[in-house]
Amino acid sequence: MNAAGFASLPDLAVRTLGGSVVAASDESFADKENLLNPWAPAFQPQTFGTKGQEYDGWETARRRPGEDGALGHDWAIVRLGLPGVIRGVVIDTAWFKGNFPPYASVEACGVDGHPSPAELAAADWTEIVPPSPLGGDAAHAFEAGAARRFTHVRLNIFPDGGVARLRVHGDVVPDPRLLAGLTVDLAALENGARVIGCSDMFYSVPDNMLFPGTARNQAEGWETARRRGPGNDWAIIRLAAPGVVRLAEFDTTHLKFNAPGHVSLSGIDARTGDLDDPGAWRELLGRTRVQPDGRHRVRLDTAPDAPREITHARLDIHPDGGLTRLRLLGDLTAAGERLLTDRWNELTPAGTGHRAPPRPA
Numbered sequence: 001m002n003a004a005g006f007a008s009l010p011d012l013a014v015r016t017l018g019g020s021v022v023a024a025s026d027e028s029f030a031d032k033e034n035l036l037n038p039w040a041p042a043f044q045p046q047t048f049g050t051k052g053q054e055y056d057g058w059e060t061a062r063r064r065p066g067e068d069g070a071l072g073h074d075w076a077i078v079r080l081g082l083p084g085v086i087r088g089v090v091i092d093t094a095w096f097k098g099n100f101p102p103y104a105s106v107e108a109c110g111v112d113g114h115p116s117p118a119e120l121a122a123a124d125w126t127e128i129v130p131p132s133p134l135g136g137d138a139a140h141a142f143e144a145g146a147a148r149r150f151t152h153v154r155l156n157i158f159p160d161g162g163v164a165r166l167r168v169h170g171d172v173v174p175d176p177r178l179l180a181g182l183t184v185d186l187a188a189l190e191n192g193a194r195v196i197g198c199s200d201m202f203y204s205v206p207d208n209m210l211f212p213g214t215a216r217n218q219a220e221g222w223e224t225a226r227r228r229g230p231g232n233d234w235a236i237i238r239l240a241a242p243g244v245v246r247l248a249e250f251d252t253t254h255l256k257f258n259a260p261g262h263v264s265l266s267g268i269d270a271r272t273g274d275l276d277d278p279g280a281w282r283e284l285l286g287r288t289r290v291q292p293d294g295r296h297r298v299r300l301d302t303a304p305d306a307p308r309e310i311t312h313a314r315l316d317i318h319p320d321g322g323l324t325r326l327r328l329l330g331d332l333t334a335a336g337e338r339l340l341t342d343r344w345n346e347l348t349p350a351g352t353g354h355r356a357p358p359r360p361a
């Protein structure tokens, strides 16, 4: 997968998906936490504080050789908000022009639970980006290929300097022990769901609807252009795993003059039906009126005689607009639990401190 390909995958490290910087060797000039800011790096010239020019990034002091003559290097350890398989990394030195590091590398590890910085230092790290040259004021994309579930990454810079952002794109691999037997959001990015197709993403991408928490403005949701022709906008969501959706939440918060008039929802089991065959989709919720700027929770009909196991859901918004959040609360089926467990086991090598979850019958 090339950079353009992996950059459309979720950023497993971004703060709005739960990422954090747990430790760094140094942050004398600018805070390590800036590495994971969701916004594009900003810069204002001549904003000198007591320690130097202020940068929207992570910046370390200029290193000097120690008594032994060694220069050493700086590093920062990031806890991924969403553990998963890393497909590519972007090291962005935006605005660092005379103070970027000339080389960087990235390592990753998978550790169960909530390890301390000391426990992470002793973890088994795998190099996913070898030491590579960097330029100033530029985003550098590196593919990463290890077919393993990682929970943390370590950015190494040689010998020192500033990095504006670290983006870690990949496929979310949720921990089945946290989902099995519970009613969960089958459309949540953090549970492994994703939007795999949509009619329009002129203003913002539809995966935004699947972020945790509430949106702070309409840019943090999905918004389409004004539709001038016939038809309506839509998005198809691949659920976290096969499951039964029992309650849908359509959130138009912050969409005050651009909310859809109506929404509808349908589902398909892609193991037996073709996503491209309109006849294979079953209605889950007929055309339902929505209001601007608010949450709409709708209980779906899950009568015992209505077989509702689906792998994908289709959201239709009539005629256009967007949603800031979409929640599809429901239960994994036994097949869904098995699938998640098998995937987790396959991508989590033994001996990394992970407990293998029981595989449902």
Ligand SMILES: NC(=O)NC(NC(N)=O)C(=O)[O-]
Pocket: 029, 051, 052, 053, 054, 055, 059, 062, 098, 099
């Ligand atoms: N934050 C800084 O002031 N950094 C540096 N200096 C300037 N002017 O940016 C540097 O690396 O010495």
